[in-house]
Amino acid sequence: xxxxxxxxxxxxxxxxxxxxxxxxxxxxxxxxxxxxxxxxxxxxxxxxxxxxxxxxxxxxxxxxxxxxxxxxxxxxxxxxxxxxxxxxxxxxxxxxxxxxxxxxxxxxxxxxxxxxx
Amino acid sequence: xxxxxxxxxxxxxxxxxxxxxxxxxxxxxxxxxxxxxxxxxxxxxxxxxxxxxxxxxxxxxxxxxxxxxxxxxxxxxxxxxxxxxxxxxxxxxxxxxxxxxxxxxxxxxxxxxxx
Amino acid sequence: xxxxxxxxxxxxxxxxxxxxxxxxxxxxxxxxxxxxxxxxxxxxxxxxxxxxxxxxxxxxxxxxxxxxxxxxxxxxxxxxxxxxxxxxxxxxxxxxxxxxxxxxxxxxxxxxxxxxxxxxxxxxxxxxxxxxxxxxxxxxxxxxxxxxxxxxxxxxxxxxxxxxxxxxxxxxxxxxxxxxxxxxxxxxxxxxxxxxxxxxxxxxxxxxxxxxxxxxxxxxxxxxxxxxxxxxxxxxxxxxx
Numbered sequence: 001x002x003x004x005x006x007x008x009x010x011x012x013x014x015x016x017x018x019x020x021x022x023x024x025x026x027x028x029x030x031x032x033x034x035x036x037x038x039x040x041x042x043x044x045x046x047x048x049x050x051x052x053x054x055x056x057x058x059x060x061x062x063x064x065x066x067x068x069x070x071x072x073x074x075x076x077x078x079x080x081x082x083x084x085x086x087x088x089x090x091x092x093x094x095x096x097x098x099x100x101x102x103x104x105x106x107x108x109x110x111x112x113x114x115x116x117x
Numbered sequence: 118x119x120x121x122x123x124x125x126x127x128x129x130x131x132x133x134x135x136x137x138x139x140x141x142x143x144x145x146x147x148x149x150x151x152x153x154x155x156x157x158x159x160x161x162x163x164x165x166x167x168x169x170x171x172x173x174x175x176x177x178x179x180x181x182x183x184x185x186x187x188x189x190x191x192x193x194x195x196x197x198x199x200x201x202x203x204x205x206x207x208x209x210x211x212x213x214x215x216x217x218x219x220x221x222x223x224x225x226x227x228x229x230x231x232x
Numbered sequence: 233x234x235x236x237x238x239x240x241x242x243x244x245x246x247x248x249x250x251x252x253x254x255x256x257x258x259x260x261x262x263x264x265x266x267x268x269x270x271x272x273x274x275x276x277x278x279x280x281x282x283x284x285x286x287x288x289x290x291x292x293x294x295x296x297x298x299x300x301x302x303x304x305x306x307x308x309x310x311x312x313x314x315x316x317x318x319x320x321x322x323x324x325x326x327x328x329x330x331x332x333x334x335x336x337x338x339x340x341x342x343x344x345x346x347x348x349x350x351x352x353x354x355x356x357x358x359x360x361x362x363x364x365x366x367x368x369x370x371x372x373x374x375x376x377x378x379x380x381x382x383x384x385x386x387x388x389x390x391x392x393x394x395x396x397x398x399x400x401x402x403x404x405x406x407x408x409x410x411x412x413x414x415x416x417x418x419x420x421x422x423x424x425x426x427x428x429x430x431x432x433x434x435x436x437x438x439x440x441x442x443x444x445x446x447x448x449x450x451x452x453x454x455x456x457x458x459x460x461x462x463x464x465x466x467x468x469x470x471x472x473x
Contacts, residue, residue, distance in 0.1 A: 003424055003465045008428045009428065011428065011434065012427040012466055016463060019463075022193055026194065029190050033186065033226075036183070036226065037225050040170075040226065040229045040230045041230075043167075044167045046161070046164040046167060049156075049163075050160055074143040074146055077143060081136065083395070085394070103147065104147065107154065108150050110150065111151075111153035113157065114156040114157035114163075121299040122300035123390075128437075128443070129443070132436055132437060132438045136436070199437055199452075199456050200456055200463075204453040
């Protein structure tokens with residue numbers, strides 16, 4: 001038997017997806033923080049950031065994966081918080097969560113394009 | 118207001134820190150994306166925003182953000198260990214370790230932005 | 233130590249109520265249940281509360297004492313209160329019937345929902361299953377079987393409060409004992425049941441249940457075990473049955 005099929009297993013799938021996205025992000029967060037500590041020395045400037053990222057497909061991949069994993073992770077977390085404190089009907093809850101996810105991915109993709117292209 | 122006894126347990130507080138830091142980071146995320154998106158218009162637009170980071174108040178806020186990220190990251194590692202590794206009875210030690218690691222991380226960032 | 237305890241006891245029913253104050257003579261080695269019994273015998277004959285064994289086996293006397301759920305027959309006044317003041321209320325997260333008696337129907341319904349009924353694979357005519365005391369599964373189950381169904385963990389769980397569908401620590405702890413019972417035949421159905429909304433994945437590892445359990449069980453560890461088993465099954469890894 002493989003668990004996880006069918007609409008009633010949504011909670012299980014979201015649980016797994018949230019843990020999986022956390023595991024994916026773990027090394028990325030360390031890289032990101034290391035980068036910040038390195039880059040914040042002597043103040044932040046746009047030219048310094050853009051010189052590092054523009055046209056660099058590795059940074060695009062790094063932050064592409066990061067944005068997707070963060071959007072998944074944050075959406076599932078916010079869905080739980082909304083569910084526990086506001087208790088909206090399931091369809092409304094899932095629609096709001098989907099909207100949050102789409103917004104986060106769109107804003108994240110725009111940010112990556114801004115610094116890479 | 119005094120917390121009820123079961124909410125004064127260090128591990129219960131660790132769980133609350135995990136939720137509150139996660140919530141704060143989730144709310145910060147779109148703002149972070151929007152600011153970087155300024156570069157799509159022009160590098161100057163991003164620069165004028167980044168000049169705010171010289172403000173001491175903004176620096177304190179940044180360090181607070183790194184602390185929140187550290188708390189959520191190291192606390193999250195403890196929770197992954199709870200859920201995916203055999204049970205360890207040393208949870209309070211690990212939670213204290215996560216706190217220490219998060220503070221260390223934000224201190225590294227503090228040295229970086231003030232250096 | 234004071235010679236009189238100041239005891240506030242919640243009195244009311246499903247429609248609400250309030251605290252009444254009683255002065256109760258303090259005694260050496262006095263338990264919370266002793267205090268409640270004294271009030272019923274000497275001050276408030278109409279006071280409703282539950283107890284049976286008085287020795288920590290039956291699980292019927294749990295109440296909120298100064299904000300924490302406790303088994304009242306084995307909790308000394310001295311342990312619950314430093315200053316001789318007590319506030320005693322019915323268990324949290326359950327509807328009140330009257331005074332200190334709460335309705336535990338949903339608590340026990342959730343046990344059934346969590347697949348807590350043993351499903352035999354053999355009959356009485358088969359030879360007895362030979363399970364060694366040091367088998368890993370047996371040791372997992374052993375760590376979780378001494379539950380007395382008192383409801384203390386359920387009353388102390390903030391996830392139960394926030395998510396009324398959540399099956400709760402006690403029911404899931406029971407499911408974990410059966411998941412580790414080789415003689416049980418409902419393993420995969422049980423894993424499926426506890427993976428639905430309100431199942432083991434709703435737990436946020438607050439670990440209040442482990443901190444509060446009067447029998448020193450660790451339902452959080454049991455639930456973590458269920459999370460691992462269900463995750464493995466969902467990903468198609470190591471399906472044992």
